[in-house]
Amino acid sequence: MKAAVFHGVEEPLQIEEVEPPTADDDQIVVETEACGICRSDWHAWKGDWDHMGVIPMDGLIFGHEPAGTVAEVGDDVERFREGDSVTVPFCLGDGTCEHCRSGHANVCERLMPLGFIKPAPGAFAERFPVREADFNVVKQPDSVDPVEIAGLGCRFATAFHGLVHRVDLTAGDWVAVHGLGGVGLSAVHVANALGANVIGVDIIDEKLDKAEELGADETLNANDVKDVPQAVKQFTESSKGVDIAVDALGVPETCQNAFNSLGKTGQHLQIGMTEGEDGGHIPIPMDNLVYDEREIVGSYGIPPNQYDEIFRMMDRGKIDPGKIVTETVSLEEVPDVIESMGDYDTVGIPVCNEF
The missing domain is CATH 3.40.50.720 (NAD(P)-binding Rossmann-like Domain)
Structure with a gap:
């Protein structure tokens, strides 16, 4: 499959053919339909967060504002089936720590940030896996466009x-x-x-x-x-x-x-x-x-249990994340878009929707 791959701080991401993921027992694999391009991708690409231990490794796939369709389901996953439309909060919890149990999975003790560490490869790719899918993955409303869900993203x-x-x-x-x-x-x-x-x-x-x-x-x-x-x-x-x-x-x-x-x-x-x-x-x-x-x-991300509040307000027309999406691009354009964020002139949210 195609993916935008990191090979070094401030080195342009490379569009490459990589091995597609397969689902472990607790995982699903999502076929990516859209993924927001975030200033956090730029921060990581610049190496800004090594003081927090976020050090991107060679071969990492960025992308943490995804929407897509379930393509494969692990043996232990109960809540999802192939073909389900889903989104994923980038703060992937383990579902068992005290913060996850109290509704604060975005600050899980064993947090894995999607698209920032190699064990949680991101969605600037045709497909990506999600750990502890029953806990982390969110079903999206059928009536909502994937680009709009990607605009919902982390920002x-x-x-x-x-x-x-x-x-x-x-x-x-x-x-x-x-x-x-x-x-x-x-x-x-x-x-x-x-x-x-x-x-x-x-x-x-x-x-x-x-x-x-x-x-x-x-x-x-x-x-x-x-x-x-x-x-x-x-x-x-x-x-x-x-x-x-x-x-x-x-x-x-x-x-x-x-x-x-x-x-x-x-x-x-x-x-x-x-x-x-x-x-x-x-x-x-x-x-x-x-x-x-x-x-x-x-405020750091959002726990999965709060998405219903957003979806209810979207359904009533109170909020519309799609209004902030100002540009859609292909996977091949993602490296240039990320690099350009250093100019601070990006208006709204760019979304990749061609893989």
């Missing part, structure tokens, strides 16, 4: 999990999203669906325009002001600051701007992951955190 799902389950968002709250890439635009769309007043912040007007399409009440080009946090606060009542600030990029500037745009008792939601030179460390004014009783929380 939309992580934003949804963060805003619904990790912070205390209520209708009428002010939410500022700093960085309007795929996950930032997803956060704008979800926050709007939840009844928040949403502010989108970026430096590219095309992304700001897209945020308005997805429900942003206000937008701000950070290049047009000297003090981004103060400019964000001006949108809120009495300039008190926002209730929730999202850093959807992970660089010091957006992280600090997000935190400093909060009002008292506000919550900072960190979704963006840092780049190599930061090594996971960004300075935050801790005295302000104490004095104003602010909070910092993170």
Whole structure:
């Protein structure tokens, strides 16, 4: 089968013929119909996350935002049959640890991130296997296009999990999203669906325009002001600051701007992951955190038990991940798309749907 194969940090992925996977007893093999191309793929390709032990090995197949059809079922798998339409959260749990048992499989003690380690090869391939399928795999609604499910992927799902389950968002709250890439635009769309007043912040007007399409009440080009946090606060009542600030990029500037745009008792939601030179460390004014009783929380993927919430909102027309998909490409184009993400000008979510 064809796959996009990693052979070294910042070396272009190679489209190669590789051995197709077969299903172990607990696994299914999925025939890939679509897979989102994520900035996390770029981070791993750049070698940004070696401080976390995420070190891509030669021969790895990336791709962690898949949708597809079950092609093979392991002997011990009970919930799935060949032909089922499925998606897979990239955080593959083992189903047995305390976090998996309590509904937090996205932080499993023995987590295997799909498409980031060789034991869990990803979906930039014609087929890919999934461990502990009965626990990890999610049946997708028959009426939903695979490209839309791929758009749901890790970015939309992580934003949804963060805003619904990790912070205390209520209708009428002010939410500022700093960085309007795929996950930032997803956060704008979800926050709007939840009844928040949403502010989108970026430096590219095309992304700001897209945020308005997805429900942003206000937008701000950070290049047009000297003090981004103060400019964000001006949108809120009495300039008190926002209730929730999202850093959807992970660089010091957006992280600090997000935190400093909060009002008292506000919550900072960190979704963006840092780049190599930061090594996971960004300075935050801790005295302000104490004095104003602010909070910092993170959101990493989504556990499989929360997908039904997304599907119900999609069914009712409250959210539409497909609106954030802006480009579809072939497998042969995936290497160039990943490399181009270093330019920061990708608008929305690109999806590979030709294998």
